Amino acid sequence: MKLRNNSSLHKLFYGLKSSLFATLIVLVISIIILNLYILEKINSKFIALLLIVDIFLNTWVTWSTTSKNVTSYNPYTEQTASLINKLPTSAKSQRLEKSFLLNNDRGESYTFNYRGVNVFSSNNDPHLSKLLGLLGLPSIGYYTYYSTGTQLTDALLGIKTYIMSNKATTVKGFSNYGLRDDLVSNKNWYKDKNNIAYKMAVFPLVFAGYSKNNLNLKSNSALLNQEKILQSLTNTKTVYFSNAITPQITSNNMLIKTSNNLISMQQIKKKKSSVIFTYQAKPNSNGYIMLDPTIMSWGKYISDASKMTINGHSFRSLSVNLQPIGIHIPENGKLILKIYWKPSILNKKIIQPNLYLLNENALFKSIQLVQSRKMAITTWKGNSISGTITLHKGQSLLTTIPYSNGWYATANGKKVKIQKYLGCFIALNLPAGKYTIQLNHKMPGFKLGIIISIFGIFVLILLKKLSSKYLQC
Missing domain, CATH: 1.10.287 (Helix Hairpins)
Structure with a gap:
């Protein structure tokens, strides 16, 4: 050493x-x-x-x-670009995400020209990162991974397409992360032996909804936070998740104690050990297991767990917050989560990994409701979006477009003040009525930057002439 x-x-x-x-x-x-x-x-x-x-x-x-x-980067780029190009245009009309990345590159949406949620940029709004973290995504500071999304976050953020891969991680730097078995019942846009692009029903980009900013979202309550947001913007009391289903716990080389939703484990002998969580639930249903972040790892990040599987499927994520892992209950109604601990782990305490089933019918009805209130988009080009919408009493115009400096809006040709929904998304608070909306974004300081550049060139030329004249003297 x-x-x-x-x-x-x-x-x-x-x-x-x-x-x-x-x-x-x-x-x-x-x-x-x-x-x-x-x-x-x-x-x-x-x-x-x-x-x-x-x-x-x-x-x-x-x-x-x-x-x-990065000798493997070009083949990866070619294969991924080819896969995304095989999708119909409608599959990419809103946002797209996938379960794999190369070299932790959260900017692949720029590489492959699609709109995504994964981001790694110092320009990222920390309010947006904080909100997405409260929704159960590994998100903090200036980065966000969409590795632990749910069907509710898919709907809210407009993830119209999600690509899963069963490709082995033999390519250097390739990470196949997360688990979205909650999508196995969905129809798909495209499928081959290694990849499947799932089709999702989602909220529109712009719609009439109900804006409430004080929702009292709490950390480590991702599913409850998701539920509160959807209830708020639809102005309903719809329940989207079942009560907690607790697992039966067995172990290998571990003594187990449970208390107040916490599980304490103590290694019997200093060797490999494992804990098995078995759930009984409604057959052919989908849901989420909430997993303690301290057992997560991905890429260069390490954890106390050497491996994790759900019904035999391996998965990983980042150790940021309590995260929902998408699952599908098979016909026998049994689901098995296995956590394999490293030999060095003598004692471990985690939050009990409870299971919550998704009420898909309730979610689909909410999506239909919001779709019926969408803005009819007439143009969407670059940083400009326009369309028509009708707002009723108590409703606001809501979007899933993150706010940043440079956005401005007009309603029926008149400039209106942009508000923020959930502290980070663009919203317009307008009286009831019919509107033609225009949203535009101009880069702050762009004109000033051009003026300064031209002035700088002029000064450079002037100095060049003066220096030449000085040297001649």
Whole structure:
């Protein structure tokens, strides 16, 4: 262990020493070139040529290094792009998500040109991340994974298509995460031996609903939070989930104690151990097991569990919050969750993984209700959306478009103030009536940036002329 640590420190020191040496060489060369230019030994064309050669060499070295490390990226890109291109246009008319990524790249929606929820950007609104975390998604700060969505979050966020893959994780950097067996009864847009693109009924992008911001959403209550939001925007008291179904617990090499919805486990011998949770529920139904985040892991992230399966299907997610794992109850009504612990885990305490069944008929009726109130979109191009809608007393115009600076709206040609629903989505509070709505987004500071750039170019040209005149004197 000491040798390993010393080796790592040596590599780190060597890397820093090499970087410092390279920086000093570049600095010395730059000073020499600058002095030669001032003494008129070289002209600006020579400097321009050096810069072009430098950019070319940097690009070539970077590409050579990168291509060695991601030799599998191009085949992955080609295969994934081909898969998404096989879907009909209507499957991509709202948002699309999938159960796999390469190298944890949450920006793949940009690569493959679809609208998604996965995001990893410092521009991400932390209010949106917080809300999605309260809905049970691994979401915090400036990143969000859609690895533990439910049919309610699918509906709310407009996930019209979800692609599952059974592809083995043999490609370096490829992660097939999550488990969405709650979709097995859904129709599909496309299917082959490795992939299936499920078709979902969802809320429209813009619709008439009821805006209540103070919903008292609580952490570790993902399903209840989802239920509250749907009840709020539909102005109903619809119940979407069953009461908790508790499991029968058995174990291998573990002593088990349960108390106040917590399970305490103590290893008997220092070797591999496992705990088995068996549920009895309505056959052919779908639902969610709420799993403690401390047993989650994915990619480079590690957990105390070496493996987890539900009815034989392996799954993973990120250790961020209590998360719903989508399941399907088979015809025998039995569901089995197995957690395999690492030998180093002597004691462990987790939240009891209760099962909640989904009332799909109630959800479908809510989706139909919201669809009947949708805005008829006339144009949707780039950052501009327009359409017509009728609002009744007490209703607001709601969207699932995250708010950011630069959005503005008009109703019947008049500018109206944009509000926020759930603290992060665009909403318009308008009196009852019929409206033609226009939503547009312009990048903040874009015009100012152009003006500054033009001014900078002008100053550069002026300085160039002045310096030439000065040198001639």
